[in-house]
Amino acid sequence: MIKKILLNKWTKKIAGRLIIFGDYKRLIRPYHVNLMYFNEKIGPEKKPNVGDLLSKVTFHYLLNYKGIKSLKAKRTIRITFIGSVIQFLTADAVVYGSGFLFEYVAEKFGKKKLKLDVRAVRGPLTREKLVEIGYDVPTVYGDPAILLPTFYTPVISAEKKDFLVIPHWKTVDKYIEMGYPVLSPLTDDWQNFINEIASAKLIISSSLHGVIIAEAYGVPAILLDEVEKGNLFKYQDYYYSTGRKEFVRVKTVEEGLSVPAPSLPDLERMKQGLLDAFPKDIFK
Template sequence: MNFRSNLRRLINEVGCDFIHQLPYPHVELFFWQPDDGTVNFGDYLSLVIVEQCLRRFGHTLADEVPRGARLFAIGSILHYARNDDVVWGSGINGRAGQGDLNRRVEQLDVRAVRGPRTQEILRRRGLAVPDVFGDPALLLPQLFPDRFQRRPVRPWIFVPNLHDLGLIDRTFANVVSPLGSWNRRIDAILEAELVLASSLHGIVVAEAFGIPARYVRLSEGESEFKYRDYYEGTGRFDVEFASGLDEGREMGGAPRLTFDHQALMDAFPIDLWNGTH
């Protein structure tokens, strides 16, 4: 295995701190990315959304800040957390070996989590977790109010999870790969009247823009936990999953979400940059 492959494997094991180690205190944004150099759009949305939130306040990820910190925003990545990390919308994965916090974690600065299932696990560990739920990708229409517009020209699309890519024909016109640029994935989602997905962020992005969406469970590659966590964090319990595309098309979208965009926006930890917690 060459140096590049070894480096990518290491990044995959520890996640991705986007900003390089700077010689001054700064906020490191942590998110996961594939170890082969590709871009999984759902995880990459963490960078897009945090940067856009910061622009509203005139800050950047490269700013020197009063105290260095590490921020978790989008993703089922809390098994990577360390003491004193800041959490704004992330969730527990639930998959075997990634189902909980590292046992050494005793303190987190939690501003919001994806849903009540993550909240319950963190509270069982003695951590303070507010009643603020939601995946930050739900804020896309508010953060980019003039950029993306619905243009339904396809009756349906399917956005697979990475673990399901090998189960489908990726050349099929209705399949939108999760690998690639974040903006083109969103454009493709906004072309559909119905979004079927095993990619969690295929569902989240669709519902953020008011497009009916349904989770299609093609494999056991992902735990049901993170999908239930998201649905329950948006006010929906006992959502039925489809087991195939035909069934998903017949079922149509899940019940509409109930979500407080402002509460999640207000929970953004801008104090890490301006020191006014």
């Protein structure tokens, strides 16, 4: 039994260095830059979470924007982009705009003793946790999804919806049954996801990327406080990165419709900081 447990730990450690986030169909390519993102398809319709999908989309847009034509590198490199994925790393990596999912996972992550080359993080809470562990972290903040307007211009409906609800994927049916206009965060069509957000006057969302994309495209967004495990860490991380220690959050859609629409943050300086921090040097 002890031998079996040790073998399992050893094989998991080796697998973590050879594959991308447990997906045996996605091997780490030696002497290439490997994007670390989840490709899991979930829910009854088996579709990816939009944040995971946009990690790949934004990465490739930025490669083109920076004139990078190959993923070849002088050594094997892993890089994180959009999402709360730092705690899932199992080998040394470059961090660009990612964050922790919850505050308490940081201590456990620190025990892995990985080498991180941090260029930017999602927000000051993630930076604080990484600094506590012992990493050098610049004060460059921003989820790379805020860069999407630089690359993609949405198709906006002539008649905008008054509001749109983006709930947690597990509660999409509940809000549809309640008669609200709903946009699922599970999708394989990221352009339509952005088009729908840009075609609304207000977004009420428990999806973090529903909020981020809305604000990036100039649509006011309110956080629907139906968040994972009731933990606001990743949401606070984003809001704090924009200088907002206080932000509107509501328990119901009706409450969201009854409060004034929040002011939009000015993301231009943050966007430029992210563009400047892009790790072009890691590519061959």
